[in-house]
Amino acid sequence: MENSALNIVVLVKYVPDTQFDRHLTGESHRLDRNESILSELDEYALEAALALADARGGAKAGNTVTALTLGPAAAAAAVKKSLQIGATSGVHVSDDALAGSDASATSLALAAAVRTLGPVDLVITGMSSTDGETSIVPAQLAARLGLPQVTFASSLELDGTTVTARRDGDDVSEEVQAQLPALVSVTDQANEPRYPNFKGILAAKKKKVVTLSLSDIGVEAGAVGSAGSLTRVTAAAERPARTAGTIVTDTGDAGIALVDFLAAQKLI
Amino acid sequence: MTAIVVFIDQVDAPGKLHPIHHQLLTLARGAGEPVAVVAGPVGAELAAELGSYGVARVVHSGQAELADYLVAPKAELVAQAAAAVSAAAVLVDNSPQGKEIAARVGVALNAGVITDAVGVSNDGGALVAHKSVLAGSWTVDARATTAVSVISVKAHSVDAAPAPGAAVAAVERLEVAFSPASLGARITKRTPRESSGRPELEDARIVVAGGRGLDGDFGPVEELADVLGAAVGASRAATDAGWISHAAQVGQTGKKVSPQLYISVGISGAIQQKAGMQTSKVIVAVNKDSESPVFEIADFGIVGDLFKVLPQAVEEIKRRRA
Numbered sequence: 001m002e003n004s005a006l007n008i009v010v011l012v013k014y015v016p017d018t019q020f021d022r023h024l025t026g027e028s029h030r031l032d033r034n035e036s037i038l039s040e041l042d043e044y045a046l047e048a049a050l051a052l053a054d055a056r057g058g059a060k061a062g063n064t065v066t067a068l069t070l071g072p073a074a075a076a077a078a079v080k081k082s083l084q085i086g087a088t089s090g091v092h093v094s095d096d097a098l099a100g101s102d103a104s105a106t107s108l109a110l111a112a113a114v115r116t117l118g119p120v121d122l123v124i125t126g127m128s129s130t131d132g133e134t135s136i137v138p139a140q141l142a143a144r145l146g147l148p149q150v151t152f153a154s155s156l157e158l159d160g161t162t163v164t165a166r167r168d169g170d171d172v173s174e175e176v177q178a179q180l181p182a183l184v185s186v187t188d189q190a191n192e193p194r195y196p197n198f199k200g201i202l203a204a205k206k207k208k209v210v211t212l213s214l215s216d217i218g219v220e221a222g223a224v225g226s227a228g229s230l231t232r233v234t235a236a237a238e239r240p241a242r243t244a245g246t247i248v249t250d251t252g253d254a255g256i257a258l259v260d261f262l263a264a265q266k267l268i
Numbered sequence: 269m270t271a272i273v274v275f276i277d278q279v280d281a282p283g284k285l286h287p288i289h290h291q292l293l294t295l296a297r298g299a300g301e302p303v304a305v306v307a308g309p310v311g312a313e314l315a316a317e318l319g320s321y322g323v324a325r326v327v328h329s330g331q332a333e334l335a336d337y338l339v340a341p342k343a344e345l346v347a348q349a350a351a352a353v354s355a356a357a358v359l360v361d362n363s364p365q366g367k368e369i370a371a372r373v374g375v376a377l378n379a380g381v382i383t384d385a386v387g388v389s390n391d392g393g394a395l396v397a398h399k400s401v402l403a404g405s406w407t408v409d410a411r412a413t414t415a416v417s418v419i420s421v422k423a424h425s426v427d428a429a430p431a432p433g434a435a436v437a438a439v440e441r442l443e444v445a446f447s448p449a450s451l452g453a454r455i456t457k458r459t460p461r462e463s464s465g466r467p468e469l470e471d472a473r474i475v476v477a478g479g480r481g482l483d484g485d486f487g488p489v490e491e492l493a494d495v496l497g498a499a500v501g502a503s504r505a506a507t508d509a510g511w512i513s514h515a516a517q518v519g520q521t522g523k524k525v526s527p528q529l530y531i532s533v534g535i536s537g538a539i540q541q542k543a544g545m546q547t548s549k550v551i552v553a554v555n556k557d558s559e560s561p562v563f564e565i566a567d568f569g570i571v572g573d574l575f576k577v578l579p580q581a582v583e584e585i586k587r588r589r590a
């Protein structure tokens with residue numbers, strides 16, 4: 001068993017680019033999903049998966065890295081980008097009934113999708129989506145799949161069938177160990193994500209992307225989307241954008257001007 | 269009255285409540301009858317402190333699994349305790365562990381989960397969480413549509429206050445039935461971090477944060493922080509360079525802070541940095557490049573060399589206090 005090939009599923013989310021203004025729209029205050037990309041933080045999950053597969057001989061040795069996304073039609077772009085970076089195949093869960101799913105409904109559908117993929121050694125996710133920013137999908141997924149939860153890994157190693165991760169908290173840094181199969185989420189400290197190269201972009205054209213509907217994963221429409229969500233956003237407001245205040249250029253006494261400002265604001 | 273569960277972790281540092289627990293108990297008291305669910309020991313001192321915050325009922329477990337495995341056993345304790353007391357809501361702190369406990373309790377109780385609340389109000393018995401989303405650019409109200417609401421709450425969502433009349437906390441032991449799947453991720457080593465002795469980032473009224481502009485020397489930032497009684501923060505460039513602990517990182521993948529005053533020093537103000545600090549009340553920036561994006565959000569900006577501006581400000585504060 002020592003160096004058997006791995007089946008890894010990486011969860012990648014298609015999210016609005018944080019470089020642009022983001023908006024909530026409509027009666028149920030949903031996120032406007034124009035200008036979206038593969039979540040920056042999920043590139044670390046993909047890199048972790050590819051590095052583990054590479055260490056066992058990569059695709060040639062039978063290791064698989066399946067990029068899985070759940071989202072609207074356009075979310076296929078997140079899977080394609082993952083294939084260009086090096087994932088071996090892609091799965092896109094897409095169904096109109098999924099629109100408006102909260103974390104609970106999302107993790108329910110993702111768990112069902114993972115189950116349809118056959119035996120999996122590792123499910124690897126990002127530390128947080130850059131739109132929802134909840135960090136709860138990985139823990140819910142581990143609970144639903146009955147997998148050991150090894151989350152917020154800032155380093156990750158695999159030895160035989162034992163995963164070892166470091167989890168840095170404020171007061172303690174913990175070493176966590178689990179046996180495969182397991183669910184792991186990685187932070188942006190875990191690695192340095194690779195970029196797609198020309199060869200990878202060409203190779204991606206030949207790779208398979210499977211699109212699954214709710215019936216393909218055996219989930220009822222009423223269990224997801226707005227109907228299946230367990231939370232509601234009842235009001236939303238854009239915070240007035242911060243505006244620039246007074247800007248001064250130091251001519252020798254800006255440190256004193258700083259103290260004057262703090263005193264005037266009653267901050268000292 | 270409906271029971272509102274507050275989770276209190278005593279595994280790593282037993283004996284006393286943390287300020288966030290005072291805040292959670294204060295919120296719980298406003299929404300119903302607070303029930304403290306404690307992982308780890310409950311000594312006389314802790315029971316008295318809980319009583320002073322109005323807790324009459326404490327459910328605790330000191331089972332070894334709570335300390336030996338990551339998150340899942342604590343979530344099972346909270347879920348089973350919440351079911352035992354028929355809780356209408358579960359409140360936890362917003363640390364990574366707190367959010368993950370909330371997540372798993374949500375699955376166990378089929379309850380709606382809301383994270384990152386900066387306030388919780390009571391709308392005719394239903395709890396409404398207020399949170400800021402999209403890197404602090406929007407604020408929303410959210411609520412669970414289920415019988416139980418699970419909410420993870422950030423620091424300073426309420427001014428903590430002891431109960432008008434202290435209660436006598438009755439402590440019950442709960443024997444948690446752990447599922448085999450929750451005993452899969454074993455904690456094999458714990459390395460305590462050194463404390464800086466300064467206030468914690470999320471608790472501090474003032475944060476002084478340094479970036480790549482410090483060029484390896486956090487001295488000027490630490491001196492200013494110390495005369496102001498402030499916490500020290502950092503950009504990812506500074507933590508990645510190893511100039512300061514990763515625990516000091518502010519931003520998208522670090523701490524999200526909203527102090528009364530945030531002083532940004534030698535930090536350009538990238539979108540990922542802003543995501544952790546732009547809800548601060550007052551922002552001051554010191555940067556030698558007038559084109560830095562941080563100046564777009566600063567209430568007071570100084571274009572200048574931090575190695576001149578900061579020591580001068582420190583001297584001036586000391587002079588005025590003398």
Ligand SMILES: Cc1cc2nc3c(=O)[nH]c(=O)nc-3n(C[C@H](O)[C@H](O)[C@H](O)COP(=O)(O)OP(=O)(O)OC[C@H]3O[C@@H](n4cnc5c(N)ncnc54)[C@H](O)[C@@H]3O)c2cc1C
Nearest residue numbers: 479480481503504505519520521534535536541556557574
């Ligand atoms: C997935 C991801 C997550 C990230 N998460 C975070 C995060 O959580 N937090 C975060 O901060 N960043 C984060 N980043 C990094 C972020 O994009 C920026 O690279 C980082 O914030 C830059 O740090 P900096 O401003 O210190 O460095 P720089 O951008 O290099 O800026 C240094 C500044 O110092 C000024 N300076 C230099 N010398 C002096 C001097 N003597 N006096 C005054 N000013 C001086 C310069 O003018 C410059 O503006 C993340 C990036 C990615 C990809």
Ligand SMILES: Nc1ncnc2c1ncn2[C@@H]1O[C@H](COP(=O)(O)O)[C@@H](O)[C@H]1O
Nearest residue numbers: 011012070125126128129134135136137
């Ligand atoms: N719709 C989705 N499709 C694929 N992966 C997701 C989705 N939502 C969340 N994830 C994964 O879960 C992680 C944490 O997301 P969140 O709980 O939303 O902060 C992300 O980094 C992804 O790896």
